[in-house]
Amino acid sequence: MENRIAVVFVVLLSISIASSALAAEERATVSPIQRQLDDLKEGQQRILQELEGIKRLLQEKPPGSSATATAPKIISINVHGEPFRGDRGARVAIMEYSDFECSYCAKYVHEVYPAIEKDYLKSGKVKYFFRDLPASEHPNAMAAAQAARCAADQGKFWEMHDLLFAAQGTLAQSNLLANAKALGLDSEQFSKCLSSGFYSGSIRLSISGAKALGIYGTPAFVLGTLNEDGDVLRVTKVLVGGESDAALRPALDELLRAQAKGK
Numbered sequence: 001m002e003n004r005i006a007v008v009f010v011v012l013l014s015i016s017i018a019s020s021a022l023a024a025e026e027r028a029t030v031s032p033i034q035r036q037l038d039d040l041k042e043g044q045q046r047i048l049q050e051l052e053g054i055k056r057l058l059q060e061k062p063p064g065s066s067a068t069a070t071a072p073k074i075i076s077i078n079v080h081g082e083p084f085r086g087d088r089g090a091r092v093a094i095m096e097y098s099d100f101e102c103s104y105c106a107k108y109v110h111e112v113y114p115a116i117e118k119d120y121l122k123s124g125k126v127k128y129f130f131r132d133l134p135a136s137e138h139p140n141a142m143a144a145a146q147a148a149r150c151a152a153d154q155g156k157f158w159e160m161h162d163l164l165f166a167a168q169g170t171l172a173q174s175n176l177l178a179n180a181k182a183l184g185l186d187s188e189q190f191s192k193c194l195s196s197g198f199y200s201g202s203i204r205l206s207i208s209g210a211k212a213l214g215i216y217g218t219p220a221f222v223l224g225t226l227n228e229d230g231d232v233l234r235v236t237k238v239l240v241g242g243e244s245d246a247a248l249r250p251a252l253d254e255l256l257r258a259q260a261k262g263k
Contacts, residue, residue: 075213075234075235076232076233076234076235077095077222077232077233077235078231078232079093079095079129079226079230079231079232079233080231080232082129083129083130083152083157083158084127084128084129085117085121085127085128085158086120086121086122086124086125086126086127086128087121087124087125087127088127088230089124089230090124090125090126090127090226091127091225091226091230091259092125092126092127092223092224092225092226092252092255092256092259093126093127093128093129093223093224093225093226093233094116094126094127094128094129094221094222094223094248094252095129095130095131095221095222095223095224095233095235096128096129096130096131096219096220096221096222097131097132097133097206097210097215097218097219097220097221097222098130098131098132098133098218098219098220099132099133099134099135099138099141099145099218099219100134100140100141100144100145100148100161100164100165100168100171101134101135101138101139101140101141101144101168101171102135102138102141102218102219103168104218104219104241104242104243105165105218105219105242106165106168107242107243108219108242108243109165110165112242112243112244112245112248115245116128116245116248116249119249120252125252125256126252126256127226127230129233130157130161131206131209131210132145132148132203132206132207133206133207133210133215133218133220134203134207135218140171140172141171142200142203143171143173143176143194144164144171144176145199145203146193146194146197146198146199146200146203147160147164147176147179147180147190147194148160148161148164149193149198149199149202149203150180150190150193150194150198150199151179151180151183151185151190153189153190153193154185154186154189154190156183156185159183160179160180160183163179163182163183164179167179173194176194177190177191177194213235213238214238215238215240217240217241219240219241219242220238220239220240220241221238221239221240221242221248222235222237222238223235223236223237223238223239223251223252223255224236224237224255225255225258225259236255237251239251
């Protein structure tokens, strides 16, 4: 049963992220009410499609086999429309789960990530995704996560991401608004998005999805390969801790070697 729950959580998370991406594309041209209705309709369609896939997966399970407490060895996650760094055509991917108020996450961003970006992203080898896992004991983490998503509506997710980690001690809402102005965002649109809590449900679903994968601390990294269209991530490894890249690099190199052999 826990195995099935893990798959359901990941599917629902994928639906939420995909719906958010569509909202980002349409936010500038449709009314807020129409946008939400369109998001809901699209989300419902994706739910039906993904749940049908789960149904087939469960039907294929051999009779009499017992469920395990661990997540499936390979989980497929829909990453269509999510913001990313790296080359669009890369087929090896990292998905980071992080908390904008986590000191270990900031340490990773400042001390470890730059080398990963230089050696794997800028070289076109790896594609990099980001998902939220704000801790309940961090009072400003949820608002910061929402700020990044609201900035993504205006095409500035990674710029807001970098600002939030650069000034981690100043995540109060007034500072979030100042960040938006510094990035040249439409302040009124950003403020309405932030105050409405539009993305709070998506973030909570991101938290549930992380826990379904056995991730409870940050930073954590989901590694795997993308399909030909780059829309589906097949997860093969989960790593927790970002104090160094001692585990991350060998895992990436292994995936790259396997990909090269498969060509």
